[in-house]
Amino acid sequence: MSAPGAAPADARIPVMVPWLGDEEARAAADAVLSGWVAQGPRVAEFERAFADRVGAEHGIAVSSCTTALHLALIALELGPGDEVVVPSLSFIATANAVRYVGARPVFADVEESTGNLTPATVDAVRTPRTKAVLAVHQGGVPADVHALRAACAEWDLPLVEDAACGIGATVGGKSVGHGALLAAWSFHPRKVITTGEGGMLTTDDARWAERLRRLREHGMNVSAAQRHASGKPILESYLEVGYNYRMTDIQAAVGLVQLGKLDAIVARRRALAARYTELLGAIPGLRPVRDPDYGQGNFQSYWVLPAEDFPVGRDELLARLSQAGISARRGIMASHLEPAYAGHGAAPLPVTERISRDSLILPLFHTMTEAEQDRVVAALREAAGG
Numbered sequence: 001m002s003a004p005g006a007a008p009a010d011a012r013i014p015v016m017v018p019w020l021g022d023e024e025a026r027a028a029a030d031a032v033l034s035g036w037v038a039q040g041p042r043v044a045e046f047e048r049a050f051a052d053r054v055g056a057e058h059g060i061a062v063s064s065c066t067t068a069l070h071l072a073l074i075a076l077e078l079g080p081g082d083e084v085v086v087p088s089l090s091f092i093a094t095a096n097a098v099r100y101v102g103a104r105p106v107f108a109d110v111e112e113s114t115g116n117l118t119p120a121t122v123d124a125v126r127t128p129r130t131k132a133v134l135a136v137h138q139g140g141v142p143a144d145v146h147a148l149r150a151a152c153a154e155w156d157l158p159l160v161e162d163a164a165c166g167i168g169a170t171v172g173g174k175s176v177g178h179g180a181l182l183a184a185w186s187f188h189p190r191k192v193i194t195t196g197e198g199g200m201l202t203t204d205d206a207r208w209a210e211r212l213r214r215l216r217e218h219g220m221n222v223s224a225a226q227r228h229a230s231g232k233p234i235l236e237s238y239l240e241v242g243y244n245y246r247m248t249d250i251q252a253a254v255g256l257v258q259l260g261k262l263d264a265i266v267a268r269r270r271a272l273a274a275r276y277t278e279l280l281g282a283i284p285g286l287r288p289v290r291d292p293d294y295g296q297g298n299f300q301s302y303w304v305l306p307a308e309d310f311p312v313g314r315d316e317l318l319a320r321l322s323q324a325g326i327s328a329r330r331g332i333m334a335s336h337l338e339p340a341y342a343g344h345g346a347a348p349l350p351v352t353e354r355i356s357r358d359s360l361i362l363p364l365f366h367t368m369t370e371a372e373q374d375r376v377v378a379a380l381r382e383a384a385g386g
Contacts (some may be wrong), residue, residue, distance in 0.1 A: 012325045013375060017368035018194045019265055020254075027253040039217070040225045040247040046252035048198070050185075054167070056202035058209035061247040062216050065164040065186035065199040071245065072160050072201060073132070075208050078103045080129040085122050088245040088260055088336040089115055089352040090136045094162050097336045106130065107336045107346040112305075114331060115294050115355060116143035116234035119151035134157045137166035138332060139361075140192070140300030141289060141376035142176050144352055146190035150181075160184070164170050166201075167299035168192050176295075177202050186220065187251075192265055192300050193258035195251035216245040266298045268366050272373065273299040274364065279377045283384050285310040302364040303331050304380075305355060311385050314358045324379040331359025 031042055043061050057201035061070050066297040078084065080102040086095050088107035096103040108121045122133055133152055135143045145161065150160040164186035177183035183202045187195040203209055219242030222234055251319055277288050285307035291297055302318035306314065308344055314330065321328045332355035336346040 013363045015327045016190045018189045019363040024254045024257045027257050028130045031250045031253040037077040040249045042249040042252040046255045054175040060212045061202040062199045062245045066093040067245040068199040068201045068261035069099045073101045083129040084132045086134045088334050092335045099184045114141045114353050134160045136162040140165045140298040142169045142171045142295040165300040171295040195255040196250045215242045218242040269299040301361045303361045329361040
């Protein structure tokens with residue numbers, strides 16, 4: 001399971017390294033040399049290819065997953081007085097997007113095995129003011145969207161999927177995002193595929209797709225690409241207040257190459273994750289993330305949850321790994337505990353707080369070698385007293 005271009009044995013092991021190379025560089029250069037570097041034909045091609053990959057009718061490329069989430073909530077016409085159930089166990093952008101439209105995020109707990117919302121955890125906090133549910137496929141572990149969609153249908157609530165980490169993960173053999181009302185995706189460098197920065201919205205609703213494309217471009221009724229392609233003067237109109245949430249053709253060119261590598265990336269990550277799980281099985285008190293019964297993850301993050309009686313705490317474990325030349329990170333944040341949400345109020349979230357307090361993310365990247373994995377496992381074994 002060795003990989004080309006391996007680093008020296010004593011080099012620091014990073015948490016994540018995007019798998020980028022000459023092909024992406026050439027694609028970006030070709031976009032630059034074409035003279036069309038803003039949102040244009042490569043963005044449209046990337047939208048079609050990405051939507052096809054996840055089984056959606058429409059893709060709307062945007063500047064980030066955060067802006068995708070914002071537009072999704074605008075499409076649902078949410079605003080002041082409305083509540084949206086979200087997991088606290090998520091990057092803070094999930095909750096922030098709800099605040100962008102003036103609505104109130106209501107934090108729900110998650111199940112310990114996946115880190116995701118369930119119908120029961122949503123039901124525990126929904127109220128008559130609840131107008132939507134925003135579920136996250138956390139760390140690349142798919143949420144049980146079939147169960148969540150059924151519950152939301154019963155409650156007459158729309159379900160938005162934050163699939164920032166989800167590309168390449170599956171539920172019931174189909175891509176995360178397949179059949180989603182609205183799903184938001186990220187191409188940040190820590191994700192499985194990257195465009196540097198960037199995001200995507202997918203939906204099967206043609207009317208939403210048309211409006212979302214307007215909203216990302218200041219509310220214009222005709223895009224710049226359409227004006228240039230027409231060959232004749234077109235006077236655009238601005239139908240509503242919109243935003244500058246566009247992706248560039250340079251980013252989309254890189255994204256198309258990355259999308260072509262997706263199967264190889266996920267296969268490699270899953271193989272590395274399986275080896276981690278096998279090796280860590282010999283260390284008592286460490287529970288690694290695993291596939292749920294209903295789907296397969298992409299292992300965008302490989303996180304472990306030490307037992308509460310593990311010999312050292314999470315922060316000490318991070319320090320020991322760092323001393324051994326290994327970059328690891330704290331586990332997923334609990335948004336309700338951040339200063340930005342001080343005084344916001346939340347129901348008791350014991351599972352969220354336990355995972356956020358005690359879990360850590362181990363290095364995992366496409367070119368990682370067995371020797372690097374062995375160093376990580378050896379450091380964890382030593383911390384466990386083995």
